[in-house]
Amino acid sequence: MRQLWLFFEKYHIAFLFLILEIIGFALLFSRNNYQQAKFLKSSSQIQASVSEKRSNISDFFSLREDNFQLAQENILLHQQLALSKNYTVIDSSKYRVNDSSMYAFTLAKVITNQLQGSFNTLTISKGSKHGIQVGDGVITESGAIGKIVNTSASYALVMPLFNRNMRLNVQHTNSKYNGDLVWYGADFQTVQVESISRNAVLEIGDSIVTNQFSKSIPENTLVGTIKSTKFDVSGNFFVLEITPAADFRKLNYVYVVKRKDSNEIEQLEEQGESN
Amino acid sequence: MNQTSSHIIRFLLLVVLQSFIFSFLPLFTYAMGFVYIFFILFMPLHWPKYMQLLLAFGIGLLIDLLTGTHGIHAIVSPIILLLREPLLRLILPKYNDEEWKNLNLFQRDIFEFSAYILSLSFIFCLLFYALNFFTMRSILQMLWYVLASTGFTFILLLMYRLIFATANSES
Numbered sequence: 001m002r003q004l005w006l007f008f009e010k011y012h013i014a015f016l017f018l019i020l021e022i023i024g025f026a027l028l029f030s031r032n033n034y035q036q037a038k039f040l041k042s043s044s045q046i047q048a049s050v051s052e053k054r055s056n057i058s059d060f061f062s063l064r065e066d067n068f069q070l071a072q073e074n075i076l077l078h079q080q081l082a083l084s085k086n087y088t089v090i091d092s093s094k095y096r097v098n099d100s101s102m103y104a105f106t107l108a109k110v111i112t113n114q115l116q117g118s119f120n121t122l123t124i125s126k127g128s129k130h131g132i133q134v135g136d137g138v139i140t141e142s143g144a145i146g147k148i149v150n151t152s153a154s155y156a157l158v159m160p161l162f163n164r165n166m167r168l169n170v171q172h173t174n175s176k177y178n179g180d181l182v183w184y185g186a187d188f189q190t191v192q193v194e195s196i197s198r199n200a201v202l203e204i205g206d207s208i209v210t211n212q213f214s215k216s217i218p219e220n221t222l223v224g225t226i227k228s229t230k231f232d233v234s235g236n237f238f239v240l241e242i243t244p245a246a247d248f249r250k251l252n253y254v255y256v257v258k259r260k261d262s263n264e265i266e267q268l269e270e271q272g273e274s275n
Numbered sequence: 276m277n278q279t280s281s282h283i284i285r286f287l288l289l290v291v292l293q294s295f296i297f298s299f300l301p302l303f304t305y306a307m308g309f310v311y312i313f314f315i316l317f318m319p320l321h322w323p324k325y326m327q328l329l330l331a332f333g334i335g336l337l338i339d340l341l342t343g344t345h346g347i348h349a350i351v352s353p354i355i356l357l358l359r360e361p362l363l364r365l366i367l368p369k370y371n372d373e374e375w376k377n378l379n380l381f382q383r384d385i386f387e388f389s390a391y392i393l394s395l396s397f398i399f400c401l402l403f404y405a406l407n408f409f410t411m412r413s414i415l416q417m418l419w420y421v422l423a424s425t426g427f428t429f430i431l432l433l434m435y436r437l438i439f440a441t442a443n444s445e446s
Contacts, residue, residue, distance in 0.1 A: 013324050013357075020332045020353050027339065027346025028406065114299065114343075116307070117407035121343075186408050186416040 052111045052125060059252065066252060073141045103218055106130060106256040108138075108156070113251050115162055118185045122158040124254060127151045137216035137257040143245025144168070144223045145254055147216040156256070161191050161223075161244055170223055171211035175200040178211055181223060181242070188248065190227060193240040200238065202229050208242055215265065218257055289314050290334065294341035297431075305423035308431045311338055312399055315356050316392060316432075321376040331356035344407075351402045355395055366390050381436070388436065389429075396428040397421070 008015065059066075108126035126132050128151040138145040138158050146160040159166055161183060168181040170193055179196035193208060206226045210217045224242040232239045259265075293311040302308070315331045335352030339345060363380075366387055370378065383391070400421045408417050 013328065016325055016328050017353055017357060020328065021350060024332075024335075024346045024350035024353075027349060030345075112299065117344075117347075 052109075062250075062252060065250075069141065076141075102260055104131075104258045104260055106132065106258070108132075108254055108256050110251045110254055111155075113248070115160075115188050115248060118164045120160055120162050121149070122146070122160055122251065124156050124158055124256070125154070126256060127154040127156050129153050131258065132156045132256055133258065133262075135216055135262065137214075137218065137221075137259075138254050139217060139221055139257055140246045140251065140254050142222070142247070144210060144217050144221050145246055145248075145251070148256065158254075160248065162188055162248065166191075168217070168223070169211050169213040170208050172196060172200055172202060173207045173209055175202070178213070179208075179238070179240070181208075189243065190241045191224065191244060193242055194232065194237065196238040196240065198231065198236055198238060202226060202238065202240070204228065207245075208240070215259065215262065216257070218259075286314055286330075286334065290337055290341070294338050298338070298342040298344075302427055303423065305419050306427035307420075307424045308427045309396065309399060309403070309424065310428070310431050310435065312352070312355065312396065312428070313432055313435055315352055316359060316395055317380050318356075320360075320378055320380070327356055328353055347403060347406045350406060351399055354402060355399050358398060359391075359395060362394060363391065389433070392432045393425070393429050396432065397425045400424040400428065 106126055108124040108130075110122055111125050112123040114120060122138075122145075124138070132148060132151050134148055134151060136148045138147060138160075144161070146158045146163070146166065148156050149159045150157040161168070161181065164183055164185050166181070166183055169178060170181045171178050177196050177200040179193045181191060181193050183191045196202070204226055208223045208226065210219060210221045210223060212219045222245045224244040227241040227243045229238055229240050231237070289311040293309070297308040297310055311334055314334055318327050318330065331352040332349055335348035335350070336346075338348045367378075367383070380388075380391075404417050404420045404424070
């Protein structure tokens with residue numbers, strides 16, 4: 001017993017070090033975007049409110065650019081509105097898109113945008129009390145951003161394309177072949193699209209959009225353009241390098257897209273086959 | 276101001292600087308400044324070793340909680356704490372135990388100081404980004420992050436020393 005005690009005493013620093021490292025690694029490997037540890041939650045609330053203040057200040061410096069973007073988007077929306085037949089004019093200043101529209105949009109501000117590691121997330125300033133749910137899509141006027149993975153009362157966590165857990169059903173516009181969008185990590189300029197059949201005829205610069213299987217992001221939302229193509233190890237599928245359409249470094253406001261019948265679809269899928 | 280309170284103030288100041296400013300302000304997209312490792316590098320050598328370890332782990336864990344890095348800082352901080360003594364013995368001339376314990380790391384000349392913080396911030400950044408990316412793909416990309424962040428951290432630590440050199444010279 002005494003020997004054992006002496007042994008511990010001699011190497012107590014090494015033991016302490018080992019214990020601390022084990023705690024650290026346990027924390028690292030327990031990270032999960034869907035179920036963040038409880039004690040992390042309160043601290044991320046503090047962090048979110050501080051980040052909101054900080055981003056309020058930094059927003060001031062990009063007002064000019066934001067204005068320009070909004071004006072451009074306005075023009076685009078007006079054009080679409082003029083072309084579309086299902087809108088009703090309620091009064092001269094308000095247009096109302098027909099209720100049959102499948103999606104509801106919510107404007108949210110990005111308050112933290114850290115692209116550093118492999119499992120990046122964005123925090124936005126709208127949460128469950130604004131009707132945001134896990135699984136909703138997030139887009140900007142220029143393209144797809146990601147999907148909601150966690151919500152608190154007034155904030156929500158977005159998994160962007162630059163996250164190693166991200167999976168998105170996409171389609172090559174010209175050939176209509178479907179593929180899966182993934183991210184291999186480390187490079188914040190490109191994402192990858194796998195399992196597009198080798199029969200597809202692809203060209204550099206072609207657009208990749210979301211397809212009808214992506215429940216969160218509306219069909220035909222631009223994701224990016226092809227930067228380079230090669231074949232995977234089996235030689236049967238393409239692996240594409242894609243430049244995302246949205247500029248992730250300059251995210252300021254995003255739209256959260258909710259499919260209005262998403263609950264119904266989910267229920268149906270949970271029930272499975274009826275006997 | 277006595278020594279304990281000046282250490283506590285330094286601890287809190289570095290945590291706030293790190294978690295509210297530098298963790299969210301990457302310079303030229305690649306360079307992150309890890310100012311808080313200053314606390315770990317300049318803990319007095321006469322403090323008991325287990326306390327140094329716990330403090331290094333504590334400050335790392337605090338940064339993790341505040342910036343959402345999930346334990347990466349808590350893993351790397353104790354490692355560089357354990358590495359600092361062997362490294363110091365390499366860089367500095369020989370001392371006996373008594374002199375060693377009362378060494379003031381702050382008042383070393385600029386070459387010894389720079390060699391010390393540069394090498395440890397490089398090790399820190401290397402471990403940090405290796406754990407952060409956790410992939411062997413695009414090593415080159417990771418190396419850019421490591422080098423840029425090492426440089427930025429080094430400059431920040433030098434600036435910190437210049438600003439607070441007088442305040443800490445008696446400790």
